[in-house]
Amino acid sequence: MAEAHQAVAFQFTVTPDGIDLRLSHEALKQIYLSGLHSWKKKFIRFKNGIITGVYPASPSSWLIVVVGVMSTMYAKVDPSLGIIAKINQTLGTTGSMSTQTKNIVSGILFGTGLWVTLIMAMRYSLKMLLSYHGWMFAEHGKLSRATRIWMGMVKIFSGRKPMLYSFQTSLPRLPVPAVKDTVNRYLESVQPLLNKEDFKRMKGLAEDFSINLGPRLQWYLKLKSWWATNYVSDWWEEYIYLRGRGPIMVNSNYYAMDLLYVLPTQIQAARAGNAIHAILLYRRKLDREEIKPILLLGSTVPLCSAQWERMFNTSRIPGEETDTIQHVKDSKHIVVYHQGRYFKVWLYHDGRLLKPREIEQQMQRILDDPSEPQAGEEKLAALTAGDRVPWAKARQTYFSRGKNKQSLDAIEKAAFFVTLDDTEQGYNKKDPVTSMDSYAKSLLHGKCYDRWFDKTFTFIVFKNGKMGMNTEHSWADAPIVGHLWEYVIATDCFQLGYTEDGHCKGDTNPNIPCPTRLQWEIPEECQEVIERSLGIASTLANDVDFHSFPFDAFGKGLIKKSRTSPDAFVQLALQLAHYKDKGKFCLTYEASMTRLFREGRTETVRSCSMESCSFVLAMVDPAETVENKLKLFKIAANKHQHMYRLAMTGAGIDRHLFCLYVVSKYLAVDSPFLKEVLSDPWRLSTSQTPQQQLELFDLERNPEYVSSGGGFGPVADDGYGVSYIIVGENLINFHVSSKLSSPETDSHRFGAHLKQAMIDIITLFKLPSNAKK
Incomplete structure (x- = not known):
């Protein structure tokens, strides 16, 4: 060896x-x-x-302030109003400095203090400015003079050339809404879903809560909001993700797809080589904080960047009661799975990152390796796909010493996990429906033992060169992974490229040591646990009914001509499709972000409203006029936009109620209202995948380089999970999931209703388009 x-x-x-x-x-x-x-x-x-610590000032500004202070001192002007003299007097008690030295030290100390004071003042001013969110509620494209002045002040206090984490200390804290406001918004959201008698009962529970128990729970929540950086995020991570004892595969993890139509090479090892190198370039930029913070409103308002911190070198660790997240500062290797074997691959040679062709060489060595899996090795990752308690017990019993501990450490402390899949996936023009559905299911769960579901992400490369990701959800939300994925795809296609015969550019390097097999000694009792976990995971995976499809009848370009928010348009189409599919309305979840606040994650937009229901009922009523349908559509779209903005600005419903419920559990008090609120199932769970780095893709020059987006499993046993990405001006990709075991759902049927709903709504506007039934 x-x-x-x-x-x-x-x-x-x-x-x-x-x-x-x-x-x-x-x-x-x-x-x-x-x-x-x-x-x-x-x-x-x-x-x-240091640079982030003094932002929005710069380290060099210290010298400017100190030199300015010293200059005024030598000009016989006291800029300190007597403070320098007092410092000088204090230094005089030491008796070890000359008069000139004391003057210099006094000036430096005062200048440094003045500099720190100015930094704190600028930060506080910026935090106060960023606490204003009135711009969110302005009519699209119309900014008042006051808002423009506010934008100018934000830019003045924001400094120059911010790094990824520069704004973190200047972001405001997430505010705690008033109990009565949250309760009233909740009642408004469930009114269309309840009959008069049930609504009257719920209203009684809500009013009793807001008068009696609510204020007591709110006091504790306010106390937490003053003490903690974010009153929601730590409890959300712990109770929604880490304390879940069921499988995270399908139920929590989500996936990201490759480009829809383009396949730059069909050589599996070459695609892996370029993409892994691009991921490592992104990690290097992240380590150096060279990734630009996301800025809204014409590059003015920053979003929180905290979720980037645990992207790499991180794994979810199972526990009997709760899981934990293990993050190491650095990792110099990845672990690759292929045909039942695990390989450790070093990422550096001669003190530098491996080049794409060298990574391709390493991947090809793994593909060519003829060795067989060791006993229990092939299906080992099924432990991460099944229930958490058996996995936690097995980890403690069989993987806490010897070879097994070393090999498991290699996986859990790897930069990320890679699967060289032995199937072919991706969009097939000859059979678009089956090929996309198969692709989605493969990324979501695969064979249930060929992805390490506990890693922050598993990077998957298929036999034909198509690729994708399966992502663990607890450490971050989809936009963070989406930012990485956009960079990887763009770097792979437009910067690194391939030779004419499909290989990575550059030369191989025979001096690089071969990948090493991880060694396991898995006893039969552990193999039985693995098989039981695989059985649970397989049952879950086989029950997933997936329909992933591109909608190209029209896109954002035509929707904007109707003067409607594209997201509101799609959400109303989803409401219409669901009503046509099931003949009733349901509690609807749309994810929005709260990253305008420090350590913010997500909030729920309850898309099913009185206004959206009125519009849907009008659409299915043949007696209704087009004019009235349009009127109701505009009202419903404006209502949805308003609810979305409330959620983004900290005035949502569900995170507040969730935290009140957590406090009630800590106090051991029972709340019938909160218990009923949190037990309501989300039978329609939706999420938009935003495109964040539009500058990386020139769709006018390269119209075929469009993203497929990503998706997730159904949240309710009798409901739908719908993810969508609005790509360019003429394409929207949808991902619909449900369960085959439910007689009420059918993902393909829902997809057909959704396509028709989109066309039915755009037809109301009588716009010239390429829309076709």
Whole structure:
């Protein structure tokens, strides 16, 4: 094993002539380069910590302030109103400084204090400015003079060239809404779903809660909001994700797809080489904080960047009562799964990242490896796909020592996990429906044992070169992974590229050690646990009914001509489709973000409203006029936009009620109102995948380079999960999931209703288009 020899820095033997020392220069060189790389990283982090720590000022501004203070002192002007003299007097008690030295030190100390004070004042001013959200509620494209002045002030206090985490300390805290406001919004949201008698009962429960128990729970929540950075996020992560004891596969994890129509190479190892190198380039930018923070409103208003911190080198660790998230600062390897074997692949050689062609070489070595899986190895990852408690117990019993611990550590501390899949997936023009459905299901769950569902993400490359991701949900939300994925696809296609024969550009390197097999000793009792977990996971996966399809009859371009928000348009189409599908309305979840606030994650927009129901009923009534349908559509769309803005600005319903419920559990008090609120199932769960880096894709020049987006499993046993991405001006990709075991749902039937609903609504506007039934 050549790699084993290279891992030994020196060898020695004892001879009659003394100790014979033989140094391995190559190994010592690699140790030196590895150490150099580590110290470079430490220095970059230290430097970035200083730059971020003093933002929106810059380190050089300290010198400017100190020089300014010293200049005024030498001009016999006291800028400190006597403070410098007091510092000078205090220094005089030491008796070890000359008068000139005391003057210099006093000036530097005052200048530094003034500089820190100015930084704190700028930060506080920026935080106050960012607490204003009136711009969110302005009519699209129309900004008042006051808002423009506010934008100018935000830009003044925002400094220059912000890094990824520069704005974190300047972001406002998520506010706690008043109990009565939240309760009233809740009642308004359930009114269309309840008959008069049930609504009257719920109204009574709500009023009793808002008068009696609510204020008491609110007091504790207010206390937390003053003390904690965000009053929701830690409880949301713990109770919604980490304390869940059921499978995270399908129920929690989600996926991201490749480009819809383009396949730049059909060589599996080559696609893996370019994409893995692009992921590592992104990780390097993340380590150096060179990723630009997301800014809204013409690059003015920053969003929170906290979720980027655990993207790499992170794994979810199972526990009997609750899982934890394990994050290490750095990782120099990945783990690759192929045909039942696990391989450890080092990412650096000669102190640098492996180049795309070198990574391709490593992937090809794995593909060509003829070795068989060890006992229990092939289906090992099924433990991460099944229930959490058996996995936690098995981890403690069978993976806490010896080879198994070392190999599991290699997986859990890897930068990320890679699967070289032995199936072919992707959009097929000859059979678009089956091919896309198969592609979606493969990314969502695969064989239930060929993705490590606990890693932050599993990067998957299929046999024909198509790729995708399966992502664990607890550490971050979809837009964060989407940002990485956009960069990877754009870098792969437009920067790295391929040779004419489909390989990565560059040369192979025979000096790079081969990937090493992870070693396992899995006893039969553990193999039985693996098989039981696989049985549970397979039952869950086989029950998923998926329909993924591109909608190209029209897109955002035509919707904007109707002067409607594209998201509101799609949400109303979903309401119409659901009513046609089931003949009734249901509680609808649409995810919005709260990253205008520090450590914000998501909030729920309850898309089913009185206004949307009135519109839907008008659409299915043949006696209704087009004019009235249009009028009701506009009212419903405006209502939806208003609810979305409320959710984004901290005035949502569900996160507040969730936290009140958590407090009630800590206080051991029972609330019939909160219990009923949190037990309502979301039978229609929806999410839009936003495109964030439009500059990476020139769709006018390259119209075929369109994203497929991503999706997730159904939230309710008798409901639908719908994800969509609005791509360019003429395409919307939908991903619909449900369960085959439910007699009420059918993903393909819902997809057909959704397509028709989209066309029915756009037809109301009588716009010239390529819309076709």
